[in-house]
Amino acid sequence: xxxxxxxxxxxxxxxxxxxxxxxxxxxxxxxxxxxxxxxxxxxxxxxxxxxxxxxxxxxxxxxxxxxxxxxxxxxxxxxxxxxxxxxxxxxxxxxxxxxxxxxxxxxxxxxxxxxxxxxxxxxxxxxxxxxxxxxxxxxxxxxxxxxxxxxxxxxxxxxxxxxxxxxxxxxxxxxxxxxxxxxxxxxxxxxxxxxxxxxxxxxxxxxxxxxxxxxxxxxxxxxxxxxxxxxxxxxxxxxxxxxxxxxxxxxxxxxxxxxxxxxxxxxxxxxxxxxxxxxxxxxxxxxxxxxxxxxxxxxxxxxxxxxxxxxxxxxxxxxxxxxxxxxxxxxxxxxxx
Amino acid sequence: xxxxxxxxxxxxxxxxxxxxxxxxxxxxxxxxxxxxxxxxxxxxxxxxxxxxxxxxxxxxxxxxxxxxxxxxxxxxxxxxxxxxxxxxxxxxxxxxxxxxxxxxxxxxxxxxxxxxxxxxxxxxxxxxxxxxxxxxxxxxxxxxxxxxxxxxxxxxxxxxxxxxxxxxxxxxxxxxxxxxxxxxxxxxxxxxxxxxxxxxxxxxxxxxxxxxxxxxxxxxxxxxxxxxxxxxxxxxxxxxxxxxxxxxxxxxxxxxxxxxxxxxxxxxxxxxxxxxxxxxxxxxxxxxxxxx
Numbered sequence: 001x002x003x004x005x006x007x008x009x010x011x012x013x014x015x016x017x018x019x020x021x022x023x024x025x026x027x028x029x030x031x032x033x034x035x036x037x038x039x040x041x042x043x044x045x046x047x048x049x050x051x052x053x054x055x056x057x058x059x060x061x062x063x064x065x066x067x068x069x070x071x072x073x074x075x076x077x078x079x080x081x082x083x084x085x086x087x088x089x090x091x092x093x094x095x096x097x098x099x100x101x102x103x104x105x106x107x108x109x110x111x112x113x114x115x116x117x118x119x120x121x122x123x124x125x126x127x128x129x130x131x132x133x134x135x136x137x138x139x140x141x142x143x144x145x146x147x148x149x150x151x152x153x154x155x156x157x158x159x160x161x162x163x164x165x166x167x168x169x170x171x172x173x174x175x176x177x178x179x180x181x182x183x184x185x186x187x188x189x190x191x192x193x194x195x196x197x198x199x200x201x202x203x204x205x206x207x208x209x210x211x212x213x214x215x216x217x218x219x220x221x222x223x224x225x226x227x228x229x230x231x232x233x234x235x236x237x238x239x240x241x242x243x244x245x246x247x248x249x250x251x252x253x254x255x256x257x258x259x260x261x262x263x264x265x266x267x268x269x270x271x272x273x274x275x276x277x278x279x280x281x282x283x284x285x286x287x288x289x290x291x292x293x294x295x296x297x298x299x300x301x302x303x304x305x306x307x308x309x310x311x312x313x314x315x316x317x318x319x320x321x322x323x324x325x326x327x328x329x330x331x332x333x334x335x336x337x
Numbered sequence: 338x339x340x341x342x343x344x345x346x347x348x349x350x351x352x353x354x355x356x357x358x359x360x361x362x363x364x365x366x367x368x369x370x371x372x373x374x375x376x377x378x379x380x381x382x383x384x385x386x387x388x389x390x391x392x393x394x395x396x397x398x399x400x401x402x403x404x405x406x407x408x409x410x411x412x413x414x415x416x417x418x419x420x421x422x423x424x425x426x427x428x429x430x431x432x433x434x435x436x437x438x439x440x441x442x443x444x445x446x447x448x449x450x451x452x453x454x455x456x457x458x459x460x461x462x463x464x465x466x467x468x469x470x471x472x473x474x475x476x477x478x479x480x481x482x483x484x485x486x487x488x489x490x491x492x493x494x495x496x497x498x499x500x501x502x503x504x505x506x507x508x509x510x511x512x513x514x515x516x517x518x519x520x521x522x523x524x525x526x527x528x529x530x531x532x533x534x535x536x537x538x539x540x541x542x543x544x545x546x547x548x549x550x551x552x553x554x555x556x557x558x559x560x561x562x563x564x565x566x567x568x569x570x571x572x573x574x575x576x577x578x579x580x581x582x583x584x585x586x587x588x589x590x591x592x593x594x595x596x597x598x599x600x601x602x603x604x605x606x607x608x609x610x611x612x613x614x615x616x617x618x619x620x621x622x623x624x625x626x627x628x629x
Contacts, residue, residue, distance in 0.1 A: 038532050043449030046536070047461065050446035053438075053502035058468050061479035068479060075482070130367055135360050137368075143615050144371040147378065150611045150618070152561025154579030155600045158586055159381045162593045168393040170380060203374065208622060215623035256470075264472060267563040271583060285474055285564070292478040293568040305475045312472050 065302045073299035080299070087303035098291075098300055104279055105287035106308070108269075112283060113262040115198045120258045121251075124206050128213035129243070142214070146207035153204070153267030160200045161187060161272045187273045190280050197268050197281060205261070209254055216250030217243070252323035256316050263312055284308050381604070384597040385409065392594035408598035412585070419588055421602055423574050424581035429606070431496040431577055432559040438497065439555040440548055443506030448536050450507070451514035452522070462511075468504045477564070484569060495569045496577060500559060506551050509621075513547040514540065550621035553614055560607055578603040 069087050073080045090096040127145060131138055148156060163170045164186035176182030186196040224242045233241065244251075266285040269275055275282030288308070292301025379399075384392050385408055386401040392408075412421045449455065450462050480499055481490075489495040517540065525535045541548070566580040576584060578599075585599045611618060 038453055042532050043453045043455040046449045047446045050442040050507060053442060054465065056483065057480055057499040057502045058476065061476045061483060062471065064479040065475050130363050135364055137364065141367050141371050142619065144375050146619055147375065147611065150557055150607045151604050152579055153563050154582045155603050158582050158596050158600050159377060162596060163377060168395055170397050173395060173397060211619050211623045260472060264474060271586060288474055289477060289564060289568060293481055298478050302478045305478060309472050309475050316470060
């Protein structure tokens with residue numbers, strides 16, 4: 001592949017020492033030279049390997065998924081009859097067999113998202129604010145907060161199922177020492193299971209969000225804080241009128257990636273609670289993967305994945321809408337006032 | 338960030354005294370949270386060196402007594418239904434090849450998007466970036482069928498190739514290339530070098546930190562990926578470590594000594610990478626957010 005790219009691009013380098021009369025170098029003079037002058041094929045040869053992967057495993061499946069969702073597609077059966085929108089209709093018909101499990105799983109995803117996103121937006125911001133000023137050992141602490149994130153969901157879930165074991169787990173043991181109830185069944189009863197899933201997820205990903213916040217905080221010009229101080233703004237007013245407006249672009253980014261990550265929760269529930277008790281903590285992703293890839297009801301599972309996606313797109317669009325523009329004006333005005 | 342602190346310290350004396358006591362409180366609070374944060378990981382390592390009985394003893398001990406490597410010996414022994422050593426090798430191979438593929442394809446694709454003018458460029462770039470917001474779940478079911486058509490089910494190829502189409506990688510490398518000074522490339526071009534030679538000999542050497550960051554993030558992502566391997570790999574000897582941990586957990590529900598040893602085996606490479614290359618990883622993550 002690489003030699004081919006080289007060979008094809010070679011003729012384009014023919015103008016060794018361009019003279020002023022050379023039409024090609026004439027064309028180059030005004031334009032940024034670096035963005036001009038190559039064969040039509042050259043950029044596409046660079047792009048080809050990636051686009052092959054991208055087309056095969058991102059674009060094709062995104063389209064193929066719609067096709068599958070319009071069929072009664074059982075992987076194990078030879079016939080996959082076209083059923084139109086039946087798979088979607090079934091998801092919205094209270095009497096159907098898929099209605100209960102699907103909306104139950106959407107509810108679980110909803111509960112998890114509503115509980116985890118605010119914590120994952122606020123707690124890492126607090127940590128980032130505490131760390132925004134330089135002090136000895138700051139980089140070391142930042143690394144420690146980030147460390148759980150590099151472990152991956154399987155490791156942290158297996159680990160916390162041990163720590164949360166209701167008989168011999170560390171968590172109940174120390175709660176007992178503090179005089180609190182020491183027999184909570186963290187992984188087999190609700191609402192304790194939600195506390196466990198959300199708490200573990202906050203522990204796992206706090207550092208990730210904090211690192212992004214920290215980068216955002218360092219981009220806020222210090223002059224804005226000084227101006228606010230001159231105007232008599234205390235720390236709280238500075239936070240409200242300098243930090244928050246200055247963080248707005250980062251806030252919208254973090255809100256969206258956190259929302260999407262929480263709505264895609266799977267591993268914690270699969271390994272810590274096995275979706276239980278009953279199906280209560282079985283999330284939408286868990287339900288879709290199981291319906292499609294364990295029970296091979298792929299048509300129905302594909303339909304579920306599109307319904308979930310429409311929800312997520314709508315929420316993302318809403319977040320974009322809330323955070324859209326107006327912050328530059330507001331920022332200046334509020335600092336002055 | 339240095340400029341920020343120097344300017345702060347140039348503030349008035351009285352304020353700086355108040356701030357010093359503030360810094361102490363800050364360090365104490367952050368230190369306490371840090372200890373709480375790291376202790377589950379410490380306890381995981383501690384437990385992996387305990388005997389079977391000690392792993393479930395109450396009160397839990399923070400220093401194993403006796404220090405036992407029995408759990409490791411047991412899970413790493415060949416010929417079990419849970420071949421952890423094989424999983425380790427599988428994960429290594431898959432993550433290394435996947436990261437290589439991501440770095441090669443993403444940097445090649447990002448270069449023309451950063452530096453060339455051509456018809457369709459904006460369209461390609463917008464489509465790639467748009468998929469960053471598409472929830473991966475809609476790809477899972479159809480990709481299973483595609484991988485099955487290709488004969489890759491229950492094979493490491495399924496873990497290596499489909500996830501290598503990294504839209505994030507292209508975006509990340511493009512941002513980096515755009516920020517490079519263009520003069521060196523122009524000089525090379527005046528010397529008659531073609532685009533590919535310039536890319537290989539001028540651009541890539543300058544991009545080493547970005548390439549290392551992307552390779553690390555891709556390696557970590559693939560090493561830790563869970564849902565996809567759980568469903569596309571079935572045979573015990575083909576699992577990756579995260580999928581294997583799930584198997585290990587269902588086979589040994591309360592053998593926490595074994596489970597923690599397995600979790601430690603799955604953590605050692607990524608923790609080592611993190612400890613030695615922390616700066617690249619954290620920088621890569623924070624830069625991903627500052628895309629503006």
